[in-house]
Amino acid sequence: MSYQRFASVLAALSVLLCASLPAAAAGWPDRPLHLIVPFGAGSTPDIVARLVSDKLQQRIGEPVVVINKPGAGGNLGTQLVAEAAPDGYTLGLTISGPLAANTLLFKNLPYDPQRDLDYLTIAATQPSILVVSAKSGITDMPSLLAKLRSNPGKYNFSSMGVGSISHLAMEALAASSGTEIVHVPYASSAQAVTALLSGQTQMAILPAAMVMAQIHAGTLKALAVATAKRFAVMPEVPTLSEAGLKNVQGDAWMGFVMPAKTPAAITQRLTKEIVAIVNSPDIKKKLQAQYMEPVGDTPAEFRAIVRGDLERWAPIIKKNHITLD
Template sequence: MHRWTIRCTRWLALCGWLAATASAFAAYPDKPVRLVVPFPPGGATDLLAREVSHALSVRLGQSVVIENRPGAGGNIAAVAVARAPADGYTLLFGTFGSLAVNKSLYDKPGYDPLKDFAPVASVAYLPNVLVVHPSVPARNVAELLALARREPGKLTYGSFGNGSSSHLAGELFTHMAGVRIDHVPYKGSAPAMTDLIGGRLTMMFDSISTALPYVRDGRVRALAVTTAKPSEQLPGVPTLAAAGVPGYELTAWFGVVAPANTPAAIVDRLNAEIVASLAQPELAARLASQGTVPFPSTPAQFGTYMRTQYQKWDGLIKSANIHLDQ
């Protein structure tokens, strides 16, 4: 009888805990959610994250607050989220750099994207575009490569951080083309573009969403896009593969992850609201105007995609001997 009483007591306690836990999940979120962005305000990642946070705020009925934490190619933000409580209130708006590349680029990034995060949803992708200052005497990629070969080490390219898509795009470009162009990292797209417009850089691989206004008003010249297909936003601008670097392809993608061990019920709720947000015609239209393509997925699909991308870029980084110090 005594043992039966103990078992009943334990069972009731467990039932009470499960009921309380289920109630907490059902009430999620009951306070603002932080969406940590690994780059400064004004760049493509920040702009896209703000679009998503606004739509998500409406659907969740709680504020989704952007917190910009730039530095180390996204590692600072990623480490902060990986170490945050796994309660759904701190999320990372990750890039393909922070979620698939940095593990191979850095000796000690401080986190493992495949172990330290719970994938929530992929969000979107967009091509980068190679732009040069108008004073550069190169009207196409072939002329730019010829210039780089005539003056090795004289040309420079800016990026929005070590390990970012713009940096990896430049490393892949110089490696595949066999030229030397010096890398100048910045803490975001906006400061790099400012120096390019000011003539302090030769060129830059930037996202179409942030480079497009400067291309249109003539402050920079677009030579090629990094994706396998041309972009509708830049008619007449070829791909790098077609313009002189056969086989070149790089797509910048974005997604939301939570700390590992975040309850599945919370992950599923966030996924459902992100996917529903991306399906809204107004948001899809705004993303399209920036050259961004919605890229929704389930948590499982995003996890598989992250792993596949890691394997792809890990192989390339090792074969090209690309390495960054922390």
């Protein structure tokens, strides 16, 4: 075959491929969708995924099957989404780590979150709360900061693991306040809370759902929320910013993504449906019962949140030489 003939065939195939995408989108969906959650059953992302999937399948007329693929800090499941065919039948619900911090924590991340994924919307967010044991005698942020500054390296904090938001937010607090706090990582939020209650650690920044029961019981004391604005459930608790600690945030958000190059008609339809679902009265009530708030932002706003997280965590990770390789 001559070069000219080969080029003509290649051009024709390209035209056919491009033409097939709108056709595929027009007939979508005609089979079940797979919703990959890169964390285990019962995790907060899993809860949100199942709430949304139940409603989504009613709205699109096909089953939405939730598949849990935990591992590597959320990288495993997120990679499966990134490498899936961009045909509109695979989506994922992931968190900040696999899209932002993990690009800095892992030297050889097997996917590029900016290049390999289409962003739909952040479904919900949950504030992180700075807590101490009620037995500590620490009652507010000024008293905590005074103790930390007068005793550098004496106090420690528990986290849900190296590189987790609970770890990075506390390191950001230490950097912003000019203090030094020893990190004690645990395998789960439950273990991090247990360490606090037993006195093995003195403080932590953890998702609201993990500590609200203990706050209500009076065994943990909430000093501040690591969010841009106060938490509606506890409006009397200040933000870390109000305590003078700028850019220390630990929002535990969860967002929907799809493989890059998924037909725009499909990503736009799913974004519209998911935004409507998370803002519907019954789902909003169920999210709030788990101390979460619906978001439902645009793909551009979603990407801006990820960029903000990267900018926030990059100097913290570099300063503390944090790595997961």
